[in-house]
Amino acid sequence: MNRLTLALDVMGGDFGPRITIPASLQALEQDPMLHLVLFGDSQAISPYLANIPHHLRQRINLQHCDRVVKNQQGLSYALRHSKGSSMRLAIEAVRDGAAQxxxxxxxxxxxxxxxxxxxxxxxxxxxxxxxxxxxxIDGKQSVMLDLGANIDCSAETLVQFAQMGAIFAENNFDLVYPRVALLNIGIEELKGLKNIRDASQLLQQQTDLNYIGYIEGNYLLNGYADVIVCDGFAGNIALKTLEGTAKNIFSLLKGTKKQPPSLIKKLLIRIGKYALRKYFVQLKQFNPDQYNGASLLGLTSVVVKSHGSANQAAFLYAIQQAAWQVRSEIPNKILIGLEKN
Incomplete structure (x- = not known):
């Protein structure tokens, strides 16, 4: 395994260095060939690096910057005023070859x-x-796109998402001819918006794709499709609904310190845990932390977006996802796959 360098915007998200730095150190412990370039406020970051072992510190390059780009005044303003921010510098490190x-x-x-x-x-x-x-629910995984980058999508764009998603699933899950479905409000051919219906017709003509038709929201977790395609508006709502439901179930089963579960509730929790383990294989597989890190698919290099509210385990997963994509040469494989179509 060769050396791999990732650029991390450690100031992004709701919690900044107190989450991103411990996750980064954990990633370095687990991956001996990983090197990290950390972009952020050195004054905020340094306390978390004060007493770490030498073998970890020598694989960290800290680049100080005291600016954090936000989108509070509109996207165009944020882009114009992003120079010198931790996010922009991290992306520029990839562009300039300092990170992969x-x-x-x-x-x-x-x-x-x-x-x-x-x-x-x-x-x-x-x-x-x-x-x-x-x-x-069968213990496997599907891929879903788009999850919020593109609110409005033409039929042609949805077809391209299907092509990229299929290549991603082939490499991610070691699949041949993964099943592709369009997220819609019904399975009948006449259901849904015009762009979705038009995309369905185009996908039926794609002999390189295993298009199986529409999928409804209540089947997203049942393994019906390996690739689920939608526009960013529907995808973002669907994903956050799934994540919120999972987190609420975990909170219900754990109880809270302020309101410890009653005897009856404890019994119901035991029954609930048994049922979830029996029918969902393992309860922990639905922990949203294990699926943090949405990838910007279709770029020349690997960029992974972590949830702003990610905890240490979730940010660690995002780092691992980025490392896997670089090592698997996902951008190049997508390019080769699209050239064949």
């Missing part, structure tokens, strides 16, 4: 905008898409 991939928990729209400008989409790609793995 980037991870950030910053604003999605700004990250997408900067990545498109600085790294460029792959040849022929209309719009890069946010893609992530989602769990299924």
């Amino acid at each position: 991939g980037c991870v950030s928990g910053g604003d999605t729209a700004v990250l997408m905008g900067l990545s498109k400008v600085l790294l460029q989409p792959l040849a022929g790609i209309q719009r890069p898409a946010l893609v992530s793995n989602i769990p299924t």
